[in-house]
Amino acid sequence: MSIQSPDSNGVAQDRPELQKAxxxxxxxxxxxxxxxxxxxxxxxxGVAGVRELGSTEAPPVNGQCRVGSxxxxxxxxxxxxxxAEGKLELDGPVADRLPRFELDPRITVRMLxxxxxxxxxxxxxxxxxxxxxxxxxxxxxxxADNRLRGYTPDELVExxxxxxxxxEPGAEWSYSNxxxxxxxxxxxxxxxxxxxxELESRIVKPLGLTGTVEPGDRTDIPGxxxxxxxxxQDGEKWKVVDVTEQNPSLLFAAGxxxxxxxxxxxxxxxxxxxxxxxxxxxxxMRTPEPKSGPLxxxxxxxxxxxxxxxxxxxxGSAPGGYGALMYSTPDGxxxxxxxxxxxxxxxxxxxxxxxxxxxxxxxxxxx
Numbered sequence: 001m002s003i004q005s006p007d008s009n010g011v012a013q014d015r016p017e018l019q020k021a022x023x024x025x026x027x028x029x030x031x032x033x034x035x036x037x038x039x040x041x042x043x044x045x046g047v048a049g050v051r052e053l054g055s056t057e058a059p060p061v062n063g064q065c066r067v068g069s070x071x072x073x074x075x076x077x078x079x080x081x082x083x084a085e086g087k088l089e090l091d092g093p094v095a096d097r098l099p100r101f102e103l104d105p106r107i108t109v110r111m112l113x114x115x116x117x118x119x120x121x122x123x124x125x126x127x128x129x130x131x132x133x134x135x136x137x138x139x140x141x142x143x144a145d146n147r148l149r150g151y152t153p154d155e156l157v158e159x160x161x162x163x164x165x166x167x168e169p170g171a172e173w174s175y176s177n178x179x180x181x182x183x184x185x186x187x188x189x190x191x192x193x194x195x196x197x198e199l200e201s202r203i204v205k206p207l208g209l210t211g212t213v214e215p216g217d218r219t220d221i222p223g224x225x226x227x228x229x230x231x232x233q234d235g236e237k238w239k240v241v242d243v244t245e246q247n248p249s250l251l252f253a254a255g256x257x258x259x260x261x262x263x264x265x266x267x268x269x270x271x272x273x274x275x276x277x278x279x280x281x282x283x284x285m286r287t288p289e290p291k292s293g294p295l296x297x298x299x300x301x302x303x304x305x306x307x308x309x310x311x312x313x314x315x316g317s318a319p320g321g322y323g324a325l326m327y328s329t330p331d332g333x334x335x336x337x338x339x340x341x342x343x344x345x346x347x348x349x350x351x352x353x354x355x356x357x358x359x360x361x362x363x364x365x366x367x
Contacts, residue, residue, distance in 0.1 A: 228321020
């Protein structure tokens with residue numbers, strides 16, 4: 001099933017290239033897909049697939065979704081607001097703000113946000129030689145069987161600190177969920193309020209977001225939503241389970257948030273348009289860390305070149321069933337936001353997703 005919705009002016013736009021790109025994901029085996037594009041032609045929203053396996057109902061327009069690591073951009077934004085207010089220093093140490101963890105005193109706020117701290121990734125580390133050091137299960141049967149289990153943020157950090165650091169602070173680059181969980185705890189230490197409260201007062205309310213929340217250990221999705229599914233191997237059998245209910249505290253502030261395509265558009269447009277962070281810190285936020293190589297990771301944002309210029313983005317996936325996309329031009333006037341659900345198809349994500357995403361980005365930001 002494939003439909004498109006009217007734009008904010010109530011006019012249904014004919015954007016066949018966008019609807020084709022949406023349908024491609026579902027044809028490849030994804031369960032459902034919602035795309036929202038805002039550009040010089042207005043706002044276009046299209047969905048494809050189904051809300052739930054066994055049903056013919058389309059995904060709800062602007063449905064709430066587990067957005068995974070898109071959460072990191074929100075965390076980075078709050079941290080940079082605190083830097084702007086003089087409550088944190090971007091190149092100041094973190095250890096003295098969180099003495100209970102006995103962090104390496106060389107780790108700075110910037111190193112958390114650009115993934116150069118060296119802190120072990122509490123969901124496990126893949127090393128260049130192919131070895132894997134496990135952390136808290138975030139995939140496979142272990143995760144599926146324990147997906148309702150809750151964790152405290154301190155548990156996550158302490159597990160990471162019980163493992164050897166991946167490298168000396170600032171020496172290399174490696175994507176680590178631990179960095180952003182620590183960054184959120186830093187927000188709490190500085191403000192005396194929870195990260196959820198700071199998110200609400202600094203971003204959600206000012207921008208009028210209606211579906212964005214840090215859910216804590218709430219396992220359900222309170223708003224209209226699609227179901228997410230997880231396929232895993234159990235012995236010699238493959239199983240598919242509905243993982244709509246799962247405990248997001250496993251990825252506190254690193255991949256835990258709920259949001260919608262509308263909210264992600266409003267947030268990214270405001271951020272890139274200079275509403276949320278002062279110009280000098282927005283420039284820092286966009287400046288890639290050289291050690292991240294071709295990934296061009298900055299402070300909670302990736303930088304990417306397209307045929308029509310630079311875009312900034314951060315995508316994400318929850319441990320099972322859900323994903324989200326968030327892209328914007330530097331002035332915030334053109335955005336691509338999307339939410340994705342997995343179905344029951346046996347698909348190789350590494351083969352299917354990158355080329356489909358490349359074609360989608362080209363359809364929106366290409367010539």
